[in-house]
Amino acid sequence: MWDNLSNTKATSAFDWKEHLPVGSDQGVCAFLKERDSALLERKEKMEKLVIQGGNRLNGSIRVSGAKNSAVALIPATILAESPVTIGGIPTISDVRMLGGLLEDIGGIVSIRKDKMIVDPARMMDMPLPNGKVKKLRASYYLMGAMLGRFKQAVIGLPGGCHLGPRPIDQHMKGFEALGAQVTYEQGAISLRAEELKGARIYLDVVSVGATINIMLAAVRAKGQTVIENAAKEPEIIDVATLLTSMGAKIKGAGTDVIRIDGVDRLNGCYHSIIPDRIEAGTFMILAAAAGEKVTVENVIPQHLESVIAKLREMGVRIDSHDDSVTIYGKQDLKMVDIKTLVYPGFPTDLQQPFTSLLTKADGTGIVTDTIYSARFKHVDELRRMNATMKIEGSTAIISGSSSLQGAKVRASDLRAGAALIIAGLMAEGITELTGLEHVDRGYEDLENKLRGLGAILTRETLTKEEMEQLRSS
Numbered sequence: 001m002w003d004n005l006s007n008t009k010a011t012s013a014f015d016w017k018e019h020l021p022v023g024s025d026q027g028v029c030a031f032l033k034e035r036d037s038a039l040l041e042r043k044e045k046m047e048k049l050v051i052q053g054g055n056r057l058n059g060s061i062r063v064s065g066a067k068n069s070a071v072a073l074i075p076a077t078i079l080a081e082s083p084v085t086i087g088g089i090p091t092i093s094d095v096r097m098l099g100g101l102l103e104d105i106g107g108i109v110s111i112r113k114d115k116m117i118v119d120p121a122r123m124m125d126m127p128l129p130n131g132k133v134k135k136l137r138a139s140y141y142l143m144g145a146m147l148g149r150f151k152q153a154v155i156g157l158p159g160g161c162h163l164g165p166r167p168i169d170q171h172m173k174g175f176e177a178l179g180a181q182v183t184y185e186q187g188a189i190s191l192r193a194e195e196l197k198g199a200r201i202y203l204d205v206v207s208v209g210a211t212i213n214i215m216l217a218a219v220r221a222k223g224q225t226v227i228e229n230a231a232k233e234p235e236i237i238d239v240a241t242l243l244t245s246m247g248a249k250i251k252g253a254g255t256d257v258i259r260i261d262g263v264d265r266l267n268g269c270y271h272s273i274i275p276d277r278i279e280a281g282t283f284m285i286l287a288a289a290a291g292e293k294v295t296v297e298n299v300i301p302q303h304l305e306s307v308i309a310k311l312r313e314m315g316v317r318i319d320s321h322d323d324s325v326t327i328y329g330k331q332d333l334k335m336v337d338i339k340t341l342v343y344p345g346f347p348t349d350l351q352q353p354f355t356s357l358l359t360k361a362d363g364t365g366i367v368t369d370t371i372y373s374a375r376f377k378h379v380d381e382l383r384r385m386n387a388t389m390k391i392e393g394s395t396a397i398i399s400g401s402s403s404l405q406g407a408k409v410r411a412s413d414l415r416a417g418a419a420l421i422i423a424g425l426m427a428e429g430i431t432e433l434t435g436l437e438h439v440d441r442g443y444e445d446l447e448n449k450l451r452g453l454g455a456i457l458t459r460e461t462l463t464k465e466e467m468e469q470l471r472s473s
């Protein structure tokens with residue numbers, strides 16, 4: 001039944017968390033069944049965001065819990081034998097989907113305000129070859145977590161945003177090094193191990209997903225695992241913190257060498273998720289592009305040093321506080337070049353939103369994505385809005401000082417959606433954005449948050465004609 005929710009927005013007209021009785025132990029699926037018919041009706045509807053551009057934004061906006069942490073923390077609960085509570089969980093469709101997958105394997109999942117409580121005691125090693133696993137990238141974390149707990153797993157190949165090739169060979173290399181047999185069976189990956197044994201694993205590519213997945217499998221392996229050339233993203237530290245609270249022995253998370261001493265058993269605990277640095281960065285870029293004075297709250301400024309540095313290089317004033325940043329928007333901005341790199345370099349996830357901001361800077365800028373060379377599907381859409389830019393390989397060349405004009409555009413992926421919302425708020429006139437299912441995967445309550453800054457935007461159902469136009473385009 002979770003499939004019914006994948007294309008619906010839960011925050012504007014229907015907020016599942018809002019509707020759960022406080023203190024309710026009701027399973028998420030059971031609760032949602034009551035509203036199944038309403039949701040089914042919504043599923044059939046395709047929506048667009050109508051954005052009235054040109055309004056200067058002011059005020060405060062609060063960042064939610066990190067999506068890319070949440071999608072790893074939820075599968076990590078599989079490894080425990082008693083209930084785990086995750087605080088600060090964002091209401092986004094990827095989270096709902098993963099909660100449903102845990103229920104599919106026998107977990108009891110409930111929501112109390114912004115806390116997700118997972119009782120993994122009765123989970124089983126059920127194969128998950130199809131369905132929801134195919135709809136999100138992070139379903140690959142079920143592989144590491146189920147392998148760690150049950151020593152076997154069958155998981156369909158993951159879906160997610162189309163950003164060019166997204167191999168998972170490093171994940172498999174890690175599982176094999178720990179003693180798992182990896183086979184591919186009709187679009188699914190089957191993992192099986194007599195026993196998992198600690199190993200020394202050198203990642204050929206610095207990968208967030210592979211680092212976390214190997215950690216998940218290794219925490220209950222026999223002996224020591226060392227991950228070399230590990231990714232250093234804050235989300236990795238967040239997952240290691242949860243696992244450590246569960247009883248795991250992990251050293252070095254956040255550096256490029258992580259040491260894990262396997263334990264026999266992990267227990268439930270409480271863990272509070274870190275703020276979403278990509279959502280925070282999106283709001284900071286938006287503030288620089290269309291704001292006057294905007295304070296972004298619930299931020300760890302150290303997680304965003306590369307973005308703050310680039311904004312300052314453009315001439316944007318930023319006051320950084322303990323857990324918030326205030327951005328003063330500016331009309332005349334200096335052009336900068338951007339090159340995405342692994343953390344602590346400039347994040348690929350903010351490359352697309354930043355491109356929108358660069359359209360108003362003075363001069364010519366070069367944006368290179370070294371992580372996902374094809375993450376430029378937003379460029380054609382920005383061109384429709386009067387931006388002047390072209391793609392050469394893994395680089396976008398932007399001629400600045402464009403005045404963006406409202407247009408009908410489509411989000412091809414999550415961060416393209418964020419880029420186009422920023423562009424819509426900068427533009428003159430009305431922008432109509434479709435492809436909202438991508439945005440709903442990763443931004444919690446976005447419209448209401450933006451309205452709080454004075455943005456004028458509404459979510460509307462597409463007419464039959466508009467749906468036909470979209471299908472034939």
Ligand code: EPU
Pocket residue numbers: 068069071137138161165166167168169170171172205206207208209210231278348349370371372414415442
């Ligand atoms: N790579 C390989 N082999 C692997 C794994 C990765 O060649 O086995 C390559 C990828 O193709 C890519 C690079 O290594 O070129 C980095 O990929 P990584 O594994 O770090 O990415 P990921 O774990 O699949 C996460 C985030 C992405 C974010 C990237 C990079 C999640 C669920 N996703 O993906 O987030 O862009 O790290 O920081 O955590 C987003 O939030 O919009 C998003 C796409």
